[in-house]
Amino acid sequence: MRLLVLCTHNSARSQMAEAWLKHFAQELGVDLEVHSAGTEKTYVKEEAQRAMAEVGLSLEGHRSKTLWEVPDPWNFHLVLTVCDQAKEACPAYPARTLKRHVSFPDPTGKPLEEWRRVRDALGRMSLFLVRNLKEGQVPSDETLAQAAWGA
Template structure:
């Protein structure tokens, strides 16, 4: 099973979703990419996932262009921007779906509030992708 998770920057939500989905089933081939990749994975995303026992510290943002000619069982967008600007894949895509989440990197306020947003979104991504895994793959 080959799955591509897309976001705009590929620095936060798509990386967390990638980490969760891979943790549910090591036999899945999971990749993530962005329509406008950031320079690096958000450090708070790495930290919040490590707190949950998932290591994404070796992940790095990639441009979706590198995957356009491949075949995919699922292409999943996790942000509205990627959903709206999702490029046309010249390779075969069996299922294209959207599972949207807020971007915790846009949270403002106290350090505690921002951290709580990362935790909230991390946990929402876990639930959303576990439901996807159970309903679509398992």
């Protein structure tokens, strides 16, 4: 299965989600090809790198990219948007593409504790998603948000 995580700048939330999803897919033995992209391209933020390093996941080698820089950009089984702006700008995909959306606040300009809060929520959502994909199920937006935030 091919999964795309889409955010506005591909600089923080989508990068962290990509790292979590790859980690859990490998850990659980799920054949999952994960990419991330942004509706715009900037750079991977240092705070995202630092927050992920704290849990033993590296963003080294990650770079901000747009959808057009991802291999075979029109052939994803699942497109996951992690910010509201990206959801609105998400292009139309072929009918076989599933879309899911979970809103994560942008921690930019906030203390490292907020980065950790977003990182951990992305991690919970990613683990829940990969576990479900292993069972052949794609959870709804609501159950993904519940896994992330416990609400």
